[in-house]
Amino acid sequence: MSIREEFEKREKSFMSPFGCLSAESRGRIKTEISCPIRTAFQVDKDRIVYSNAFRRLKHKTQVFLSPLGDHYRTRLTHTLEVAQIARTIARAMRLNEDLTEAIALGHDLGHTPFGHSGETGLKEIFSKGFSHNEQSLRVIEVLENKGKGLNLTYEVRDGILKHSKGYGSIVPDDPNDQPCTAEGKVVRFADIMAYLNHDLDDAIRSRVIRADQVPESCSRVLGHSHWERATTMMRDIIFSSEIRAEDFQLNMSSEVCSAMSTLRHFLYENVYRSPQVHEEFIKAKKILSELYARLLNDRDLLWNELKKMEMEEVRHNGDSHERTVCDLIASMTDRYALDLYSAIFFPSPFV
Incomplete structure (x- = not known):
C-alpha cells in the first residue's frame, strides 16, 4: 500500500x-x-x-x-x-x-x-x-x-x-x-x-x-x-x-x-x-482601458508582452484576439500594468 x-x-x-x-x-x-x-x-x-x-x-x-x-x-x-x-x-x-x-x-x-x-x-x-x-x-x-x-x-x-x-x-x-x-x-x-x-x-x-x-x-x-x-x-x-x-x-x-x-x-x-478609494479606482480603470485599446491594435506589442508573462501559447488556442488581450490584462499585477502604461504613454527623455 x-x-x-x-x-x-x-x-x-x-x-x-x-x-x-x-x-x-x-x-x-x-x-x-x-x-x-x-x-x-x-x-x-x-x-x-x-x-x-x-x-x-x-x-x-x-x-x-x-x-x-x-x-x-x-x-x-x-x-x-x-x-x-x-x-x-x-x-x-x-x-x-x-x-x-x-x-x-x-x-x-x-x-x-x-x-x-x-x-x-x-x-x-x-x-x-x-x-x-x-x-x-x-x-x-x-x-x-x-x-x-x-x-x-x-x-x-x-x-x-x-x-x-x-x-x-x-x-x-x-x-x-x-x-x-x-x-x-x-x-x-x-x-x-x-x-x-x-x-x-x-x-x-x-x-x-x-x-x-x-x-x-x-x-x-x-x-x-x-x-x-x-x-x-x-x-x-x-x-x-x-x-x-x-x-x-x-x-x-x-x-x-x-x-x-x-x-x-x-x-x-x-x-x-x-471618495479616496473611488478616485483611485477611476484612474485604474482608465489605465486598463487605454492598455486594452493599445494592445488590441498593436499585435507585436501584444505578443511581446505575452512572452514576458510566459503566456505566448495562449494565442494558438483558437480564442478571439479580444479574449487574448483580456487574458493578458487580467493576468497583470498592478505594478506591471503601471510600468507598461508608463512605457507606452509617457514620453521618454532624450539622453
Missing part, C-alpha cells in the same frame, strides 16, 4: 460523512497516474502554489491601490487569510482540509490588477459577462503552464468557480450556484469573513475611517479587534451548522449574521465607495 493509499484509508476513519474523500474525487479532465505520496487534492494544492498566477497575487491590489505601508493586505495575503480561516472551520467539522485549502488558495487566481476596479473595467471594455471567478477557472484550465492548464480535480475547479458572491447572498438561492462540496461552501463563508475583517483593519490603518465609526452593534456582537471578530465568526458557523433532511447545512446565528451584514454594508458605503 502506497503512502497516498494509507492516507486515503485514514480519511475514511475520521472524516465526516459529509466531507469529500480524496479517493472519491470525480477526477481530472485529463486522466493521470496517481501520485504515490500525495492525495489528489494535495497535488492540486501544490500545483496552485507553484503556479505563476499564484505568485503574481503578491502584487495585486486587495482594496488600496499601490499601498506604501508594509502592513496593508494584497490579494496574496487575502488568499492566505481565507485559506487559514477555511481550514480551521474544515478541521473542526471534520471535512477535507486539503480540498478546502486548495479551493481557498486558488479562488482569486483570476483577479485583475487594481482589485474590483480592474474587474469593472474589463466588464466595460471587454464583456459584461467578465468575472474574476470565471477568469480564475480559465487560468487553471487554459492559461497556466504555458497553455496546458493545471488539470485540477473537478471538486477544486467547482469550488473556485462558485466561491464568488459580490454583494449578493452568501448562500445563493439557486442550488446550481452553490459548490458541490461542503468544503467549497466553507470557502465561500471564509472569503467574506476574511475580507470583512482585514478590509476594516486596512481602512482604519489608512484613516479612510475611524474605529469609533464602526457600528456599535458590530463591535458588540463580533468584537473590537481583528482576532476577536474572526474568532466570533468561525465559532458561530462551527456551532450553528446542522444536519437537515440528511444534508449538512452551513449556518450562522441570526445575531452574528446580522452583525456581519451590517458591517458589510458599512464597508461598502464608507470604504469601497469612499
